[in-house]
Amino acid sequence: QQPVQSPQAVILREGEDAVINCSSSKALYSVHWYRQKHGEAPVFLMILLKGGEQKGHEKISASFNEKKQQSSLYLTASQLSYSGTYFCGTEKLGGGADGLTFGKGTHLIIQP
């Protein structure tokens, strides 16, 4: 079952902040975040493991609440280059060779 991402789309002005959420009905082992530009392949951003992990990547960071089976991606002081579609991919607890299950994506548009 696909994780649920929210919001579906968000429009920001350059310099504003955004939060993208990813929620699963299954117990999770890890959450992977990707960004995809139009017409390109998804590009890996970061992995979060169970245990309340938080990570940062320049002005993009994320958290993982294993009890709630939720992850959030934080984009601060957004730049034009942050525009794209963000996907979370989840790995369920207990694993499985089929790897990740992806959400439907969140479209992020940054305006000057």
Add this chain to the structure above:
Amino acid sequence: NAGVTQTPKFRVLKTGQSMTLLCAQDMNHEYMYWYRQDPGMGLRLIHYSVGEGTTAKGEVPDGYNVSRLKKQNFLLGLESAAPSQTSVYFCASSPTPGGAQETQYFGPGTRLLVL
């Protein structure tokens, strides 16, 4: 390293025609995956492979077949194309099935239009 490559990049088929999409990776990864991406649907797993000579069904396998005769290559076949198979197809590979240390690496995609 080229990473993950896909051929062709774009193809137009008529209903009922067949074709094979090729995915190649030079990272010596054990796991390989085929996804399709449709507007508003995200990435959905078609088939995957956990090693040379193995394949397994994913979420949306109907109408597709796959083969992994060599570790570095993963082929996706459409025996009789249908308009519902119009999509963007992504191949991905990973050294592990997911999780702790490694993620999946994606190819550039193949855009398929079935008329």
